Amino acid sequence: MKMSKVRNFNVHQEVARQGILFNKSKGQHILKNPLVIQSMVEKAALRPTDVVLEIGPGTGNMTVKMLEKAKKVIACEIDPRMVAELQKRVQGTVYHSKLQIVVGDVLKSNLPFFDLCAVLMFQREFAERLVAKPGDKLYCRLSINTQLLARVDMLMKVGRNNFRPPPKVESNVVRIEPRNPPPPINYQEWDGLTRIAFVRKNKTLSAAFKQTTVVTMLEKNYKIHCSLNNKTVPDDFDIKQLINHVLKKIEAETKRARTMDIDDFIRYK
Incomplete structure (x- = not known):
């Protein structure tokens, strides 16, 4: 019996046994x-x-x-x-x-x-x-x-x-x-934070936030934020320095996403 016929035979047997394929x-x-x-x-x-x-x-x-x-x-x-x-x-x-x-x-x-x-x-x-x-x-x-x-x-x-x-x-x-009620947080901000942190979950947060794509995105977002709130961006503004300052202030430079729980991220958000 040819292979194609064997397959068809098996299919028909399956249908007959189960009633539906x-x-x-x-x-x-x-x-x-x-x-x-x-x-x-x-x-x-x-x-x-x-x-x-x-x-x-x-x-x-x-x-x-x-x-x-x-x-x-x-x-x-x-x-x-x-x-x-x-x-x-x-x-x-x-x-x-x-x-x-x-x-x-x-x-x-x-x-x-x-x-x-x-x-x-x-x-x-x-x-x-x-x-x-x-x-x-x-x-x-x-x-x-x-x-x-x-x-x-x-x-x-x-x-x-x-x-x-x-x-x-x-x-x-x-x-x-x-959870009822759900935690009172800004979910858009939460999503942005965890998205960056877990791209390379074994890296430190310092390394995660210093990736070129992340730095570029944060700088763009910061400037948009300043524009919407009528704030002037200083001529000598350096987004990398701001990132380092924030991470150091909250003592998060050496933290790694793979070991951080929900309370850790809420504290840093």
Whole structure:
């Protein structure tokens, strides 16, 4: 049998066995292990009054479990085939009236009100970056920016063989709980500070702020600031001297982003 025919045969066998051919290029890896699904639902601590947003319900393995616990589930799915599978799964059951399906890209959809969307599964390394602490190898700008606005906890590991078809990487489940109220800071300034500091997180802040592109940007921003506030820029103004003065004043010259926590950056901001 020719290779092309073998591939086609395998594809047809896959469709016959699963009932639907999943598109791996779109990240369609369906969680099949009922014990993992049950554990995730339990860790989400759903209440009978919760309206839950589920992104990418697939064929509904987890959706049904959440419908058992919550008041309502809003399932956002981009693949019409998956939508049809999900509709068939709840048709004629007590869960039909509790499920609302939004067809389309969740990033482009106008979503109705929901209470809970904070128990998420990511590729393992990405999840580990979310929860990484100062000094950890994976600690980065993503870590500190996420933890500034939310409490992030690692809930469980999920091996690749718990999916159909198995993805190339392992996964982790995290809980993200927004801080309420959020910290009272200027987020634009915070983003600018951490962006510079983490470009080379192992370098000292002194070295990070002396990069040519950073110096040029800061000088431009300073002059714009002076112009907007009717301040005159001295003829002998030297942005490098100002940078050195500020870093020395706050005793930050030898600090490195990889070891700095949120309080450190807030203090320096």
